[in-house]
Structures are given as structure tokens and as C-alpha cells.
Amino acid sequence: MIDIDAADMRVIDRMNRRYGSILNRMRVWREPASEAVTGLALDGYGIVYDEPLIYDDEIWVFEAGCFSDSLKSGQAIYFQLDHDDKQRLASTRDAVSFADNEIGLAFRLDLSEVERGAELKRMVDTDRRAAISVGIRNEETRVQTIGKHPVRFITRADLIEVSLVGAGKCANAFAGIVNAGFETLEPGKKGVMFTANFAEHKLKRMKKSIAERNAAVDSISAKLDRMEGKRPIASVEAGVRPDAGR
Known part of the structure; x- marks a missing residue:
């Protein structure tokens, strides 16, 4: 699951509110089913x-x-x-x-x-x-x-x-x-339709960019977790056998 941080979500929400009414009107103008x-x-x-x-x-x-x-x-x-x-x-x-x-x-x-x-x-x-x-x-x-x-x-x-x-x-x-x-x-x-189309395109691109960025972060995090799971204990890392001195 990809999480979008709060700052990114606030930017997206502001853009959605700003262009939402225009985009709704455009759906009627475009007649997508026709x-x-x-x-x-x-x-x-x-x-x-x-x-x-x-x-x-x-x-x-x-x-x-x-x-x-x-x-x-x-x-x-x-x-x-x-x-x-x-x-x-x-x-x-x-x-x-x-x-x-x-x-x-x-x-x-x-x-x-x-x-x-x-x-x-x-x-x-x-x-x-x-x-x-x-x-x-x-x-x-x-x-x-x-x-x-x-x-x-x-x-x-x-x-x-x-x-x-x-x-x-x-x-x-x-x-x-x-x-x-x-x-x-x-x-x-x-005009209004051109401007709204441009804004819609940029909004979709921004959402995609955020999703790709978060996916990359998740991938790096997963690799680090796997590496952490394979890390040997400190005594072995230092070249000391765990049973040394017994």
C-alpha cells in the first residue's frame, strides 16, 4: 500500500478544490459518452x-x-x-x-x-x-x-x-x-476549458509522481529491512566467536 504524506495530501486537496467545479462542468461540455x-x-x-x-x-x-x-x-x-x-x-x-x-x-x-x-x-x-x-x-x-x-x-x-x-x-x-x-x-x-484541461493534466501528473516517489521509498525501505534481518550479531561482526572464553 502506498501512503501519501500529509503535506502532499494538502497540496492535492487544494488543487482538487480549486479545479473541481470547473472539471465537473467540463464533463458535461466534453460529452465523453458521445x-x-x-x-x-x-x-x-x-x-x-x-x-x-x-x-x-x-x-x-x-x-x-x-x-x-x-x-x-x-x-x-x-x-x-x-x-x-x-x-x-x-x-x-x-x-x-x-x-x-x-x-x-x-x-x-x-x-x-x-x-x-x-x-x-x-x-x-x-x-x-x-x-x-x-x-x-x-x-x-x-x-x-x-x-x-x-x-x-x-x-x-x-x-x-x-x-x-x-x-x-x-x-x-x-x-x-x-x-x-x-x-x-x-x-x-x-479559455476556461483549455486552462482546466492543463490544470487537470498537471494534477494527474503530480499524483503519479507522488505515487512513484512513495513506491521508490517503500522499495528502499523493504531492502533495508531485509538487510537488517540478515545482519550478524555484533560479536561475530567483530571477529569474536559467540562461545569464545567458555
Whole structure:
């Protein structure tokens, strides 16, 4: 059994109270049991800037504006599943749009324009796939030592595709359902549904992180208990036989 300490529980409880009413309203807006996707879109961040992530055993940080040239180039940028080129579902030529802001690279996919729109909606509704990962080609980077660790800063990159995945390298890159009846389908617009989706994603990630941390602590504790149980008595440790002197 995994225990969450009192301080962590207080943080989680505050977040739950803060976003609970919004999330309840969102369940109605999303209509999770419905297959209809008319007026719905996937909205979220493909990457969050100035947030370290691990890639190829390096620490990477994407800087704001690193995709500006790529977004202005007019080249097709694809929306895929699991970085699979055979599952390219849309592109900037039809149902995908992007917008940069100070937080990250925002995207929007119009589900009503995608053949597998209902399937994508189910994936996100059930959390089977609700994270986003980017496929890029680095054009300009610099490596800077922060503390004792080299960090690769991405200053310019070619954005090739974004993929809906189960878990991505960037912890806060996410996809959520938004309803055009409540906020306009404008990429990067931080309306109530976008904001609540982002908060919900971060809350779930925090709960998972706490559970993983406590599981690691339990594992270490169990190993120490096993070692303690095998420890010889002090006289033997000191090289003295228990029956010495008899």
C-alpha cells in the first residue's frame, strides 16, 4: 500500500478544490459518452518552453520562439499517432493549426475535419493517449553548464510533426477536448476549458509522481529491512566467536 504524506495530501486537496467545479462542468461540455465530434477540437501544448526534459541521456530545454521560422515557412506539419508516419491523421494544410506564446507551442486539431476524430476523442477522454510529443529536427542549439550538468538549449528547430502519445518527454505537453460552443477554436487561446484541461493534466501528473516517489521509498525501505534481518550479531561482526572464553 502506498501512503501519501500529509503535506502532499494538502497540496492535492487544494488543487482538487480549486479545479473541481470547473472539471465537473467540463464533463458535461466534453460529452465523453458521445461519439459526436462536431464543434470539438483537441487543444493543448506540443511543448512547454524553458522546462527541462531528458532526451538521449541529455538535458534539453526548448526556448520560446525556437519554432518561429518553421511555423512561418509554410511547410506541412503533421498530426500523428505515436510518431508513426503511417498514421498521419492531419496536417497544417487542413485540420491542424499552431500558435506560439510565452508558455509553449500551442496546437489545435479540429476533430470534425479528421476521419478518426471520434477515435481520438475516446483516446483523450479515457486517458489512453492524452500527452503530446513533438517530432523535430534541431537547427541551432547551444550547450551550457548549469550547476554540474550540461544542458542543451534548443534555439531554432524545424517542427515536422506532433503526435498523440501515452506519455511524452515533456511532462506538461498535453491534449484536451474543447467545445467550440464555449470558446472559439483559436490556437493558443487560454479559455476556461483549455486552462482546466492543463490544470487537470498537471494534477494527474503530480499524483503519479507522488505515487512513484512513495513506491521508490517503500522499495528502499523493504531492502533495508531485509538487510537488517540478515545482519550478524555484533560479536561475530567483530571477529569474536559467540562461545569464545567458555
